């Protein structure tokens with residue numbers, strides 16, 4: 207056991223849970239924050255079975271008061287907070303710009319973007335007072351390269367990359383590290399969050415996830431290493447470096463690739 211602490215939003219499932227277990231294997235204490243209590247309680251039991259300490263805290267990242275309460279609970283349980291992982295996210299409705307209802311854009315922005323912003327805003331104050339801390343924001347490769355038909359999700363994740371870049375500059379001299387994670391698809395329960403899906407869309411996402419070369423556990427191990435090394439950009443899938451590289455080195459080739467049919 208060590209006395210290091212990490213709070214992870216969306217830690218009841220998928221990448222959040224895998225990351226919680228990866229930190230637990232290193233002896234860290236974990237706050238599992240999520241809207242899914244049943245899965246959260248299971249995650250806490252799995253962490254405790256590894257010999258680490260953990261607690262579940264109900265937190266809807268769409269509500270500032272929930273994140274404030276999560277922050278306050280962490281300071282009641284622990285003497286300091288070492289790492290915040292803004293992981294909670296959803297996949298919003300897929301489709302062309304004139305087909306996706308505004309309410310779906312709002313949902314993507316409120317959870318995927320503003321959930322991260324709320325977490326950074328509330329925990330950064332404590333990190334500054336402590337004189338140390340680390341923020342990990344889970345974005346997506348969809349935040350770096352455009353995927354047609356995924357406008358609301360891509361835009362929310364692109365904004366998370368932007369906020370993370372801003373934070374890195376703003377917090378570097380306060381001894382607060384920042385990591386932004388941009389994975390491609392991997393198998394989780396993410397498609398359950400798809401609302402107003404057309405028939406078959408959820409199955410298509412699940413099938414694409416099944417093809418992934420990486421698991422949530424693989425990515426979680428890389429997140430632990432990135433925090434220890436204070437690495438800013440984490441692209442867990444090797445193919446993502448190629449796609450992102452093409453966009454930066456040859457914008458015209460990138461445009462051709464994303465517009466071809």
Ligand SMILES: NC(=O)c1ccc[n+]([C@@H]2O[C@H](COP(=O)([O-])OP(=O)(O)OC[C@H]3O[C@@H](n4cnc5c(N)ncnc54)[C@H](O)[C@@H]3O)[C@@H](O)[C@H]2O)c1
Nearest residue numbers: 216218219220221241266267294295346391392394395396
């Ligand atoms: N799975 C992928 O292919 C993939 C790829 C790139 C990025 N991501 C990102 O990884 C992160 C984790 O997703 P995942 O794939 O593990 O999915 P998941 O659905 O398995 O886990 C997401 C968790 O977030 C929780 N959550 C949803 N809305 C919430 C809210 N308002 N407040 C608090 N918790 C909430 C869910 O209950 C769930 O436990 C997300 O930000 C997602 O966008 C996933």
